[in-house]
Amino acid sequence: MVAIAQKAASGGLDAARDDHWPRPLDPRTARQAAVLLLFGALDDVPAASGKPLAPAGLDVLLIERAATLTDHPGQVAFPGGGVDAGDASVDATALREAVEETGLDPAGVQILGRLPEVALPVSNFMVTPVLAWWTAPSAVAVVDYGESAQVFRVPVRDLLDPDNRYTATLNRGPRTFSSPAFLVNGVLVWGFTAGILSRLFEHLHWSVPWDADRIIAAPL
Numbered sequence: 001m002v003a004i005a006q007k008a009a010s011g012g013l014d015a016a017r018d019d020h021w022p023r024p025l026d027p028r029t030a031r032q033a034a035v036l037l038l039f040g041a042l043d044d045v046p047a048a049s050g051k052p053l054a055p056a057g058l059d060v061l062l063i064e065r066a067a068t069l070t071d072h073p074g075q076v077a078f079p080g081g082g083v084d085a086g087d088a089s090v091d092a093t094a095l096r097e098a099v100e101e102t103g104l105d106p107a108g109v110q111i112l113g114r115l116p117e118v119a120l121p122v123s124n125f126m127v128t129p130v131l132a133w134w135t136a137p138s139a140v141a142v143v144d145y146g147e148s149a150q151v152f153r154v155p156v157r158d159l160l161d162p163d164n165r166y167t168a169t170l171n172r173g174p175r176t177f178s179s180p181a182f183l184v185n186g187v188l189v190w191g192f193t194a195g196i197l198s199r200l201f202e203h204l205h206w207s208v209p210w211d212a213d214r215i216i217a218a219p220l
Contacts, residue, residue, distance in 0.1 A: 035080030108136030
């Protein structure tokens with residue numbers, strides 16, 4: 001996984017735009033934020049085998065945001081949030097938010113690197129995706145139902161399955177905005193989160209051909 005992280009963070013990975021919302025980022029007021037892309041070994045795969053794990057042996061931690069939230073209600077996301085004054089780094093932000101949202105044990109998480117910053121105009125954030133490896137997976141669950149509806153681990157093989165891939169569309173007046181999408185765990189992963197995953201998979205040469213003409217409406 002370390003080699004994978006080095007490749008992902010070494011450059012050449014285009015930032016995934018949140019281009020489903022017709023509003024530019026305001027650099028004068030934009031806040032810094034971070035999300036945790038936490039990959040682990042599936043339960044039936046040895047996490048410490050000493051060999052690089054194939055994508056089919058990995059999973060990634062996601063949350064479904066509460067439907068009552070003001071920003072991105074009901075959307076599937078990586079754990080994360082805004083940088084606080086007391087955070088030592090964006091890495092610390094991503095890990096702190098993941099602990100607060102999922103209850104994971106931070107001692108079992110190894111930070112591997114950062115991906116390029118991504119603009120999230122709809123909430124006016126500049127977001128740093130922090131890539132991490134779950135060296136010792138711990139139990140996770142919803143900590144605050146006012147913040148999250150569910151916490152779950154998704155096998156990467158399910159995300160790569162062409163049967164689970166779509167293009168999500170959102171109509172705003174005369175314009176239609178689109179993003180990659182994954183239908184997993186009974187929910188649709190789209191927008192910012194799906195864009196990060198899709199471009200990461202492409203950069204790592206994990207993606208398999210899928211039908212981008214399969215359209216599904218964004219759940220807003």
